[in-house]
Amino acid sequence: MRGNQVPAHTPVAPRSERIPMLPYETKAQEIFGEVCVNKGLVQQAGFGTRSIPAFVSEWIVTRNAPSGVLDDAAQERIRTFLNKHLPTRDQKEQLKAQLQNGETLTILDHFSVEIDLKKDDAYLRIPCLDEHKAGIERHLTESYPLLLGAGVWGVGKLRYARPDTTERKDGHIRMSEFRPMQNARLDLDLYCEYRAHFSLDEWRDLLIASMGYNPAAYSTAQQMHLLTRLVPLVQERVNMIELAPKGTGKSFVFLNLSRYARLVSGGKVSAAVLFYNNAKNQPGLLSHYDLVIFDEAQSLSFDNPGEVIGVLKDYLESGSFARGGKQKIETSAGLMLLANIPLDEYRQPRHKKLFNELPSFLSETAFIDRIHAILPGWELPRIEEGLIGRGIGFKADYFGDVLHHLRNRAGYEQIFQRYNSISGTSDRRDMIAISRLAAGFCKLLFPHGEVSRGDFTAYCIKPAVELRQRVRDQLSLLDPEYAEVQIGWE
Template identity: 30%
Template sequence: MSIVLDQLDEKLLEHFRGFVVKKDLVQMLKVGENVPVFVLEYLIANSCSTNDEEAIKKGLDNVKRILSDHYVNPEESALIHSKIKNEGRYKIIDKISVELDTGKDVYWAKLQNSNIKHANISESLVNQHEKMMLGGIWAIIEMRYDPGIMIGSTIYPFVVEEIKPIQLSNFENGHFVRNRSHFTTEEWIDILLRSSGIEPSAEGITRRIKLLLISRLIPLVEANFNFLEIGPRSTGKTYVFKELTPYAVVISGGQGTVAKLFVHGSTGKVGAVGQWDAITFDEATDKLFKERDAIPLMKDYMESGSFSRAGAGGEITGSASIVLNGNINQPIETVLQNSNLLSPLSPEINTDTAFLDRIHYYLPGWEMPKFAPKHFTKNFGFSTDFFSECLKSQRKINHTDVVEEFFALGSHLKQRDTKPVKKTVSGFIKLIHPDGKYTREEVQEYLTIALEMRRRVKEQLKRIGGMEFWDTNFSYIDKNTQEETFVSLPEERSSHLIENSPLQPGVCYTATSDGENLTLVRIETAVVTGSGKLNISGTNSTTPKEDIKNTYQYIKANEKTILNEQHSLKNYDISIQVTSLLGSTIASGIGAAAYVAIISAIYKRNLKPALSILGNISIGGAIERAMNFSDKVSMLSENGAKLVLVPMSNLNELQDLPPSVLGATDVPFYGNNQMLMQKVILGE
């Protein structure tokens, strides 16, 4: 076995020796042993946390021997009972939990695979390993047989003599936090991925994909986080919650009951929401709940982290995050064309806007790679027991105020939007910056993702519920510069050439025609401090260049009414790029769009979403009629335009537009340059 370590492996071994494991060793042993991953990783981390090839080989042999001698398979429980009796003392690997029997005033240990339910255990051992009282720990346990221990006439011969935990029995996250400083942000991101079993250098794992994969961990570090991922099969949607932590539970489709999830009617015992860090519904595209009345309880819980149930003794709280995972079988473009991105969910919730609006984060699973052998790392990462404790320890910390250090959220975000966005950023900070040290640029990156993931929910709600969810132009404002940035959705951009988000200053769309050929045109304008130069690029055609020059000269001649003294053209150099998005020949008719692009760029004002403008402005300021009016408006509408401003002189041609175009696109008219700007600036 040849051991090849990279620089990151060396750094991990230097700062986290004993807490890291070579992930491909786990896969090698997992094939031959029916043992929980975290048991394997604990043993490997203790035996093979080195870069010495011979030591790793000996370590693996040692792990195999330990498993062969001491790991208990459930079907061997009777044999184990016999071995403990015959030998007097015997070591086993099993999961041990403890309960206090107040009637007899004794602690009883329960050994899961060995099927021992009433083993004697001392109070000092219980105090040493308190997690045995909180669901149990995996451990190497020395058992003793003593037939002389009796309560009444019943013999309780099994005694827990000694415990060596396999899961960490005591955890202090200072080591995790302190040593973060030895790694760059990029290195730490790669460590998180390798700790999750993923190789960050694999083909197709871009920076964006890395962050999206890491975001699957947010429900484990952020309490009451409602997470949705819909995507193709084989993208690892549930792997995190099945294999990376003992603190999450996966519920199969249709198995969610009120008793299991919330509270048991007769015993009053709180269900999964009070016991786990994350509850994952594995097939959220199938039936979720066994009973209808689980849905209103889940809505209450997803909103506030609490619920009330008749007979349960008032309000009950929990901190479990809710994770919905489901498969999608069609191309994303088809789903968007025919319905919405929430339609694949179970019919019991996919039109319930109150339920869906409680989803904080919609991860686009269609962007995730289908996992192949190349995607699984062979390098070192944190061992699962250590990693899961690191994640759990972060749940106690709150970073929801980080966004406000640098940014304000735009006006379209309501309270139900700001909470998910802040919790998402908080989750990224906990995962990538557990030491609390981050930069403005890093927070901006996480905030952009957070806004996108929440906006994806809101956009689909708009399709389902209409005007109630109309405010979807999510943005953030830099507190230093007051510059507002709008966040769009990749799938919306891909389905339309004209984006359905507020246009950046200096960007505008139009359409031209040379008689038969229509062309969709994008105009981009950059304004820098200068001496009054105009530069036009992107086309060799004379007519559109003349349109732009005429518009520029009109602004220059009327600066006192159009601009103020501080924004005189003589103080700027203006570059205008003209791009054909559809069609080949850029013809005349782009003057009005160029006017809006120039003015918005100078004043740094965003333009309305999905905006296009037809018409020319002459050198004297006259608004010229748009030729081929109906064809141009139809073309713009088909490619995503929701608002097409047209010259007043085209008013009598409005009747020529097809009803389908008028139904999808607003077509207001303008008669002069002032009317034009009033109708296009965002917020006007």
């Protein structure tokens, strides 16, 4: 065994004494051990109104129910942990009073730091306390740069610093220690090696369960649509838009799976937030995350849209941007847009021009052409109770780390070149889109690199072509300069 990855054959409790595990669950339990979790336990644990992502709730459950059994003692430990370390907002005044009385608190929260150059200071944001100008030891931002800007989930030790009249400092909360939530050391080679123990159907079911869905409730085609949502997380610089009616769970996986993805919900977005804040000398979201997701994209707008869209188009093409005379910044982040569209009585898009009711920049062909894929979310059912996963799957923090580290793993593009059978187009943007998408599907389904020509064509090239074909179809509808193209494969 490489590194200090958890050993195989570490037991994970079954879903229920009355419900036998499915073949993929049994294998996952036996082969991957404690990096798997019973998703049903998290549903049963009862986190109340606390709005926390799945990787946080799973982290709490597995540490307080290490045997995989959610008995009365485990429930009590979870309640105690929540009350002590994950307070609700209505407890904030009580917590502030404890700090004022000299107590030190250890809080699990989504901390973030903003730099104020004018005052040569850094301000810590603590959401559960509604605190926006707490202090933080400088070495913590140097050690954990993810704190800067959008922030990161972790455990922080907080104390109260009383007012200092000699130095004209107000009283304030201060973070003295911080430990980000992170998975134990990841052995990616072992993850890829263990893939060989599963059939393709078993592996796909395991991935779907790890996303938080019930694989038995979805057809193979629908499962492939769900996995498509992961492609921008596992493959660098993939730009995608998913169109669907409300309630199909477009944002579910991004909210719950990866700490390397940042979801921005509707409203106005500025160039400073997205690219670079010149006033604060601080990189924006595209520099901090693997994927930036615009939810509710039908209501998306930009401050100074001419500047933002211009810089964004350059970035989608080149992977770099410059703003306000600053040095050009290169990053590998992808862009995902999630938008609601109306359907007809047959659950098909009401308009042939899919972007008809979306912001005007999404009808600009120069922008659309830089999008690699249109995911037909209208072919997925509305999320209901039976679609939520309650079986064995990878822990969300572990799976999110796997996706993050697979982004830089080499060899999958070479598999595409070996099996490339694309016909009907020689357009550079088409080929870049298809190759990146196909490599992403390969990383998800065949991370060990062992795949036949037939399987690679069926499960990597075919879905990649279909995703790009929808883009080309929209381009030809919107602009006569784009000829109709029928992309195929042999």
